[in-house]
Amino acid sequence: MLIVVLANSCKKEDPLNVDFSQYNIDNPVANTALDKWLTTTFLDEYNIDVIYRYNRFYHGDDRDVAAVKVDKVQAQMQTVLEGFILPYRKIAGTAFIKKMVPKQFVLFGSGSYNPDNSYTLATAAAGRNITIYAVNDFNVNAPGDVVGKLKTIHHEFTHTLNQIVPMPDDFQLITKSTYLATWTTTSDATARDNGYVTPYASSQPGEDFAETVSHLLAFGQAWFDARANSSTAVGKAALKAKEASVVQYFTNMGIDFRALQMEVQNIVRNQYKYQQASFRYWMGQNLFKTMTINLEDGIYAANGISSDFATPYNTFKAAVLAYSSTQKYHLDYIQLRFESATILTVRAAFSNATTQYFGDYSFNYTVNTTSGAVTFIKVANGTGTTFNNGTLFTSSFTNTIQAYLTGKTFVADWLPSTITSANYNSYGGFYLQGTPTNNFYGLLGQTL
Amino acid sequence: MNRILYLFAVLLAFASCKKEDKLNFEDRPEVRMNQAISELNTILTSSANGWIGTMSTEAGGGYGFYMAFDGTNQVVQMIGDMTDASATTLAPSTYRVKANAGAELIFDTYNYISLLSDPNPASFGGATGTGLKSDVEFLFERSRGDSLVLTGKKYRQVLKMVKATAAQKTAYTTGGLKTSIDKVKTFFITNKYPYIDILSGNSTIKAGITINTTNGLAAGKRITFTGVQADGATVISGVSKYGFKVDDFDLVGDGLTYNGIKFVRFAWKDATTLVVYDSAGKEYVVKNSAAPLTPLYILLGAGYNTVAIPNATTYPGWSADFIARRATAATSITRWSITTPRGALRLQGINMSFNNVTKRMVAVFDTPDGTSAFSLTFNYTYTRSDAGVFKFTLGALGGNESAIAGDLATLLAQRLNVDSFTVDYFTNPTTGALMAQFTSVEHPDFIFTGNI
Numbered sequence: 001m002l003i004v005v006l007a008n009s010c011k012k013e014d015p016l017n018v019d020f021s022q023y024n025i026d027n028p029v030a031n032t033a034l035d036k037w038l039t040t041t042f043l044d045e046y047n048i049d050v051i052y053r054y055n056r057f058y059h060g061d062d063r064d065v066a067a068v069k070v071d072k073v074q075a076q077m078q079t080v081l082e083g084f085i086l087p088y089r090k091i092a093g094t095a096f097i098k099k100m101v102p103k104q105f106v107l108f109g110s111g112s113y114n115p116d117n118s119y120t121l122a123t124a125a126a127g128r129n130i131t132i133y134a135v136n137d138f139n140v141n142a143p144g145d146v147v148g149k150l151k152t153i154h155h156e157f158t159h160t161l162n163q164i165v166p167m168p169d170d171f172q173l174i175t176k177s178t179y180l181a182t183w184t185t186t187s188d189a190t191a192r193d194n195g196y197v198t199p200y201a202s203s204q205p206g207e208d209f210a211e212t213v214s215h216l217l218a219f220g221q222a223w224f225d226a227r228a229n230s231s232t233a234v235g236k237a238a239l240k241a242k243e244a245s246v247v248q249y250f251t252n253m254g255i256d257f258r259a260l261q262m263e264v265q266n267i268v269r270n271q272y273k274y275q276q277a278s279f280r281y282w283m284g285q286n287l288f289k290t291m292t293i294n295l296e297d298g299i300y301a302a303n304g305i306s307s308d309f310a311t312p313y314n315t316f317k318a319a320v321l322a323y324s325s326t327q328k329y330h331l332d333y334i335q336l337r338f339e340s341a342t343i344l345t346v347r348a349a350f351s352n353a354t355t356q357y358f359g360d361y362s363f364n365y366t367v368n369t370t371s372g373a374v375t376f377i378k379v380a381n382g383t384g385t386t387f388n389n390g391t392l393f394t395s396s397f398t399n400t401i402q403a404y405l406t407g408k409t410f411v412a413d414w415l416p417s418t419i420t421s422a423n424y425n426s427y428g429g430f431y432l433q434g435t436p437t438n439n440f441y442g443l444l445g446q447t448l
Numbered sequence: 449m450n451r452i453l454y455l456f457a458v459l460l461a462f463a464s465c466k467k468e469d470k471l472n473f474e475d476r477p478e479v480r481m482n483q484a485i486s487e488l489n490t491i492l493t494s495s496a497n498g499w500i501g502t503m504s505t506e507a508g509g510g511y512g513f514y515m516a517f518d519g520t521n522q523v524v525q526m527i528g529d530m531t532d533a534s535a536t537t538l539a540p541s542t543y544r545v546k547a548n549a550g551a552e553l554i555f556d557t558y559n560y561i562s563l564l565s566d567p568n569p570a571s572f573g574g575a576t577g578t579g580l581k582s583d584v585e586f587l588f589e590r591s592r593g594d595s596l597v598l599t600g601k602k603y604r605q606v607l608k609m610v611k612a613t614a615a616q617k618t619a620y621t622t623g624g625l626k627t628s629i630d631k632v633k634t635f636f637i638t639n640k641y642p643y644i645d646i647l648s649g650n651s652t653i654k655a656g657i658t659i660n661t662t663n664g665l666a667a668g669k670r671i672t673f674t675g676v677q678a679d680g681a682t683v684i685s686g687v688s689k690y691g692f693k694v695d696d697f698d699l700v701g702d703g704l705t706y707n708g709i710k711f712v713r714f715a716w717k718d719a720t721t722l723v724v725y726d727s728a729g730k731e732y733v734v735k736n737s738a739a740p741l742t743p744l745y746i747l748l749g750a751g752y753n754t755v756a757i758p759n760a761t762t763y764p765g766w767s768a769d770f771i772a773r774r775a776t777a778a779t780s781i782t783r784w785s786i787t788t789p790r791g792a793l794r795l796q797g798i799n800m801s802f803n804n805v806t807k808r809m810v811a812v813f814d815t816p817d818g819t820s821a822f823s824l825t826f827n828y829t830y831t832r833s834d835a836g837v838f839k840f841t842l843g844a845l846g847g848n849e850s851a852i853a854g855d856l857a858t859l860l861a862q863r864l865n866v867d868s869f870t871v872d873y874f875t876n877p878t879t880g881a882l883m884a885q886f887t888s889v890e891h892p893d894f895i896f897t898g899n900i
Contacts, residue, residue, distance in 0.1 A: 029542075
């Protein structure tokens with residue numbers, strides 16, 4: 001009995017106290033200009049830790065991923081700042097972005113290769129981490145690269161938002177029947193016709209939502225509309241429904257998605273000079289079929305119109321009115337109708353007290369998608385009622401609108417520059433090459 | 449009995465109740481961990497002139513480096529033997545030491561060593577997703593005197609480093625590594641058939657040396673010894689990966705084993721004499737043979753496994769008879785087409801693969817159909833006389849082969865299937881490439897060559 005008691009009374013050794021504040025410290029020296037910039041720009045301002053020095057833990061043991069090239073870090077993070085954080089900060093507010101922005105950005109040099117040899121460009125985790133891969137491929141002088149990376153970051157941040165505010169249920173039902181996990185075998189055309197922005201989007205609703213948001217923000221509305229227009233009727237409807245769902249999701253969070261889109265697009269268009277976000281590019285693609293100009297519209301009072309255009313417009317308007325003292329035709333608008341990549345019909349819409357009539361005039365036009373140079377050439381009018389209507393005002397049209405349009409080289413651009421977010425995606429115009437103050441612009445339409 | 453029990457109890461009390469105030473190891477874990485980190489940091493910065501390192505990759509060849517560590521800023525300056533640029537331009541990147549099953553050196557931003565593990569083939573070749581299978585994290589193994597040994601964390605390849613001298617540092621930082629590499633390359637270009645003599649029992653055998661200085665995955669940065677054993681018939685070979693250094697080059701990993709001897713290092717004995725050392729320190733001078741050392745017939749199927757007859761209407765080393773017979777066959781097969789409208793079969797290259805163990809030869813005629821690949825495969829067994837005369841015997845034919853064999857009769861039924869052939873080396877006068885040249889014994893005017 002005594003033995004048992006004695007044996008039991010022997011206490012085991014106390015647990016060893018380890019000072020974890022000193023245990024396996026991994027605190028790299030951070031004394032370069034880059035480290036200081038990262039600290040002041042991201043850590044101090046947003047509490048974001050930018051980790052660019054290799055740590056296997058962040059990509060997982062099963063992959064081989066290369067470390068980042070130091071000289072790529074600042075360019076990549078500058079894009080994150082100006083193309084992602086600052087637009088959100090301006091539109092969604094400082095409090096929102098400081099709260100929502102992932103607190104950890106991890107950068108790797110190469111992609112993270114999947115077993116099928118595709119590679120992951122970025123991942124988002126737990127609402128607090130974004131890992132960006134393939135940073136070594138980042139070429140700050142290649143707008144396509146920069147915008148591609150920016151798209152990826154918006155994609156991942158959308159995941160982050162979804163991890164905090166779940167994505168809308170209705171979005172997941174729009175193309176519920178065509179999600180397919182093995183997306184790498186889905187062609188781009190199939191994905192498009194099924195109503196997806198990319199094959200990857202067709203893998204599952206979460207990726208679809210993130211892809212839709214990131215394409216709307218980084219590639220812009222024109223890209224999205226062109227995608228929808230080239231899809232099937234069902235696919236187009238699905239894409240437009242997804243767009244609406246995305247806008248609503250942001251509205252529910254108190255964010256004006258159109259304003260955000262404009263902020264991001266201003267960077268993409270003006271700073272990165274991304275060709276596929278330019279008006280000239282989409283003119284060359286014949287995305288926009290009509291440009292409608294009605295100088296009585298409030299948009300012109302708000303943003304101004306150059307007198308070089310307003311004078312012939314108003315002279316023509318007066319001539320239309322003067323044509324008949326009984327009918328008192330009113331010029332409702334001038335519409336440039338881009339029938340094809342070369343054929344333009346200029347339409348004058350005029351009305352009496354009860355009926356609106358169209359008077360048409362035939363032109364050819366050319367667009368240089370690189371320089372944006374546009375020329376208009378008058379050709380013999382077509383035939384039919386609208387052309388007959390046009391002949392009523394031929395002499396006045398010839399001396400005013402036609403005289404203004406022809407014999408010059410214009411440049412296609414997103415005009416006016418003072419446009420507000422509500423109309424950001426729907427106005428474009430032309431200015432006289434070398435004289436940007438001589439310009440006109442109008443409401444864009446994508447159907448004739 | 450009771451007394452014994454009491455005594456036992458008292459003993460037990462003393463023995464078991466001793467408080468364990470001593471640690472199993474000398475210090476607390478965090479202290480020891482920091483000691484390990486600081487130990488490796490100290491070693492890395494202890495070499496005033498930096499380090500010369502060599503290492504192997506798991507999937508690719510071996511590589512050589514120069515590294516100088518700046519502990520204050522955690523910056524390493526590196527030279528590597530991957531490319532001309534990496535061999536001449538000192539490049540900085542960061543590193544740090546972390547504890548992880550001992551101290552671990554991490555090259556934590558991109559430098560030349562990262563090329564080896566880069567999974568993007570556009571960076572440095574290698575396989576998609578894994579590159580050459582190498583590491584940027586190295587576990588500290590040991591350090592003794594001037595040497596430091598680390599092991600790659602994932603692929604377990606050993607990085608061996610030795611302290612550089614001031615002269616070596618100067619050489620590395622002024623383009624010396626490229627000079628060293630170029631010297632070796634030039635040596636092996638000038639000396640077309642390099643070999644060393646090895647004493648094997650009572651006889652001297654030769655080991656022909658071939659060096660691959662490319663960065664290819666399967667064969668790059670490797671050196672191969674090939675030769676015939678003392679019996680004059682058995683082909684043996686050994687291969688090792690190597691890494692260039694500023695004044696010699698090391699066979700990495702376990703070295704190169706050939707005829708039971710382990711070779712570890714090449715070095716310059718004087719300005720023009722290259723020597724190789726075995727693990728016992730014995731020196732072997734690399735000599736040059738006027739012609740290939742080993743008769744080609746011995747190596748066919750046992751070193752050289754394929755003879756690729758080029759896709760050409762005429763080629764160096766082809767006789768007029770072969771050219772005419774090939775042209776006849778090429779014309780004849782155009783009457784075949786697998787599917788219209790892709791077009792007629794076109795005779796392109798002919799690939800002969802030899803296996804001297806099974807004594808089989810497979811001749812594959814590349815005959816694309818329009819743009820689609822299509823080929824005809826003829827299986828042969830063969831005998832080889834001691835004098836090196838080959839006699840091929842055609843095996844069973846597949847359906848396509850059976851149908852089309854008649855069109856290839858000028859090459860096959862009238863020659864390859866019935867004649868005997870001798871084979872010898874042939875040097876392409878245009879490219880300098882070493883080729884195999886077959887000559888029919890029965891029809892000495894039927895001669896053709898192929899790349900080996």
